[in-house]
Structure formats: structure tokens, C-alpha cells
Amino acid sequence: MSRVDRNVSAAEPISAQEARQLFAGWKNLPALVLAVSGGPDSVALLWLAARWRRSLKKGPDLLAVTVDHGLRAAAAHEAREVKRLASALGIAHRTLTWRGTKPKTGVPEAAREARYELLARAARSASAVAIATAHTQDDQAETILMRLTRGSGLTGLAGMAAQSERHGVALLRPLLDVPKARLVATLNRAKIAYANDPTNHDPAYTRSRLRAMMPVLASEGADAHTFARLAMRLSRADAALERMTDGAERYLRLRGGGGEGFDAALFATLTEEIQVRLLRRALAAHVSVHAPELGQIEALLRGMAEAEREGRRFKRSLGGMTVGVEKGRLVVRAAPPRRTR
Numbered sequence: 001m002s003r004v005d006r007n008v009s010a011a012e013p014i015s016a017q018e019a020r021q022l023f024a025g026w027k028n029l030p031a032l033v034l035a036v037s038g039g040p041d042s043v044a045l046l047w048l049a050a051r052w053r054r055s056l057k058k059g060p061d062l063l064a065v066t067v068d069h070g071l072r073a074a075a076a077h078e079a080r081e082v083k084r085l086a087s088a089l090g091i092a093h094r095t096l097t098w099r100g101t102k103p104k105t106g107v108p109e110a111a112r113e114a115r116y117e118l119l120a121r122a123a124r125s126a127s128a129v130a131i132a133t134a135h136t137q138d139d140q141a142e143t144i145l146m147r148l149t150r151g152s153g154l155t156g157l158a159g160m161a162a163q164s165e166r167h168g169v170a171l172l173r174p175l176l177d178v179p180k181a182r183l184v185a186t187l188n189r190a191k192i193a194y195a196n197d198p199t200n201h202d203p204a205y206t207r208s209r210l211r212a213m214m215p216v217l218a219s220e221g222a223d224a225h226t227f228a229r230l231a232m233r234l235s236r237a238d239a240a241l242e243r244m245t246d247g248a249e250r251y252l253r254l255r256g257g258g259g260e261g262f263d264a265a266l267f268a269t270l271t272e273e274i275q276v277r278l279l280r281r282a283l284a285a286h287v288s289v290h291a292p293e294l295g296q297i298e299a300l301l302r303g304m305a306e307a308e309r310e311g312r313r314f315k316r317s318l319g320g321m322t323v324g325v326e327k328g329r330l331v332v333r334a335a336p337p338r339r340t341r
């Protein structure tokens, strides 16, 4: 996907020409869901996408979807405002409600998970193969900062991808290189109103606290653009390592003989980073709920090396899986169901 020209002043509205570049990959899609919360970024996405679509004879059917998480009283009103704007712009709109039980802690994570599931369901029922969100360069910077504070590895520090997949539907982030200020400028120029979510500034949330630190970091040179550049470089390195992992997988299959799992002695000759990635892949092929954390995979590998040094058998369970060395082979398989009395 093409990038927005960075020489344009930070608060310049997005031109029709730039939007054509940003949405170029959408032209041949049959239908597309736009995830619109009612905040400035996604309202700008809606407005820009509608202007772009009007300029084409043929293009995707656009469906704007707003998820009401049932967490704020103002959300229903905001969803109605998005519907009103979408209808004025000639775009179909649906509001979906999160009806599941709300957890006591980790509400933002649970809301996000529910939101993506609802968006994917809306996409499938509209025969859309993709969902577009309005994540900006500022969101990318906050995500990386958040992952830094958690000690993420290279894959996490590579930030959000412009294209990925959720629940079997493509997830597109066309505005990932666009500063939020330019989206706000776009709406101001077009005289389009938008909602302000007060939870964005609520210090009870980690993301809000980190967001408040951004101006200080920017004054030291670590602005959103710097974070985006870091993300680009790390995602390049990550892609290279993934390619090497493909090679290592082929090598283990060719040299390590057939059968279940990998030859444990050959596996031990690989670099730790590649071992981590191979194990992550093997686990991801089975783990249905949450992918194991990097630290858990690292601990598993340490345990395996220790068992090997001490000549012990090795078997551990992780996320409903067992990882063990059996007859010289490293095997990952689903843990047997727990016996109930």
C-alpha cells in the first residue's frame, strides 16, 4: 500500500489524491466494512472513503459498522450520529451491540476482542472480505510504547501491521502512516463533527497514561514518526527472521527424518531466536484461545536445555498443550483432557 507524502505539513487535510493512494488496494474488493467508532480518526476514515468511492464508477460496497460496547451512556447517541453521517454520505451503516458479560478487570482487552468478533461477523454477512480500521501513526506509536513497557520481543515491537487477519477476515489499517492531526484537519476543513471519548484521557488506563507521556518523548525526538520508522525497520527484520524460520523448518524436515515433531538434537543446534519461533508456530497450530507469551516459550526452552544437560526426561504443558522430548523428537500435542471425578 502506498504511503502518504511526509513533506506535507503535519496538519494539512488529506487530499483526494492522497486518499486514492491510501485506498488503492481496495478497488477490486466486492465489499468492505469500515469500523467507525464516532471518534475523529474513524469518522475521517468514513468521510475519506465515501469521497473516494463517489469518485469511482466501480468499486467496493462500503458498510460502516459501529460497535456499542454498552460501557458508556453516550455510546448509543454516538452510534446514531455515525448512522446519520453515513446516510448523508450515501454509505450503509449498522450498529452492533456487545451483549456478553463484562469482566471486572481487563475491560479494554475484552471489549476489543468482542469488537473484532462482531466486526468480522458483520463482514461475513455483508460478503465483505475485509475490515478497515482508522488506526493512525499516533496509535502505532502508543502501541509500541505500551509493548516496550511490557518487554515485548521483536515481533511485538514491530507494531501493528497495515494488513493482517482476524477471525478469517482481512484487517486493513490504511491510515497507519497518517498523523492523527491530519485527520482532524480533514474533518475541520469539511466541517464534520465527531465525538470525543473521555476514556481516552482516563488515567485509570495504561494506554491513556502512556499517551500523556508522548509530548515529553517527542520533545526528546521520539515522536510518532520516529516510532513508526522503528516499527517499519523491526517489521522488516521480523519478516527476515520468519523467512529464516521457514528455512529451518524445511531443514529439520529434510535432515531430521519424517515422523511427528522435530529431531531434538538438530533443533538444539539452531539459534535461540529460531527455536522460539519454531515452537511458537507449533503451539499456534493448536492453541485455540490465546497464543502463549514469549516469556513462556523462553522458559520452556530453558527447561528443555536443562533437562538435556542433566539427562532427564522433558515434558511440560502450556496453554492446553504438552511439549516434550520423546525418543529423541521434540513433540507438541494437545494435552489429554483432565479427568473429572
Ligand SMILES: Nc1ncnc2c1ncn2[C@@H]1O[C@H](COP(=O)(O)OP(=O)(O)OP(=O)(O)O)[C@@H](O)[C@H]1O
Pocket (backbone or CB within 6 Å): 035, 036, 037, 041, 042, 065, 066, 067, 068, 069, 108, 112, 115, 132, 133, 134, 135, 139
Ligand atoms: N466502538 C467501535 N466501533 C467500531 N469501530 C471501532 C470502535 N472502537 C474502535 N474502533 C475501530 O478501531 C480503531 C482503533 O480504535 P482504538 O484505538 O480505540 O482501539 P483500541 O481499543 O485501542 O484497540 P486496537 O487499537 O487494538 O483496535 C478505530 O480507529 C476504529 O476504526
